[in-house]
Amino acid sequence: MSSEQALSNEAKIRYASALLTSIINDTSIPRNIRRAAVNALTQLRDTKLSSGVRAANAVSILDEVSQDPNMPFHARTRIWQIISILETIKD
Numbered sequence: 001m002s003s004e005q006a007l008s009n010e011a012k013i014r015y016a017s018a019l020l021t022s023i024i025n026d027t028s029i030p031r032n033i034r035r036a037a038v039n040a041l042t043q044l045r046d047t048k049l050s051s052g053v054r055a056a057n058a059v060s061i062l063d064e065v066s067q068d069p070n071m072p073f074h075a076r077t078r079i080w081q082i083i084s085i086l087e088t089i090k091d
Contacts, residue, residue: 009051009089013044016058016082020044029075036065040082052091059086 023029023037040058043049049057065071066079 009055012085012089013051013054016055016085017041017044019078019082019085023075023078026075029072030068030070033065033068033071033075033079036061037079050091051089055086055089059083062086 020037020041024034024041026034040061043057043061044054046054046057062079062083066076066083071079
């Protein structure tokens with residue numbers, strides 16, 4: 001893997017982490033969805049794993065919670081945005 005690709009992956013993870021933090025801090029979003037965002041953020045910050053595995057783990061968590069019918073529309077849109085970013089990360 002080139003250092004340019006690694007930097008790109010880390011930049012994507014930082015951006016996704018910032019978006020997740022905005023969900024976590026938004027009290028208009030139900031607690032179970034914010035908890036899933038915390039879990040996804042924890043996966044992204046686990047430096048023992050490769051960036052691709054971290055992203056895949058976070059996508060798995062977010063994909064499951066994105067099906068929640070109680071999720072506000074703005075939160076669902078942001079979660080889909082995060083998933084789209086993370087799905088581009090490959091090892």
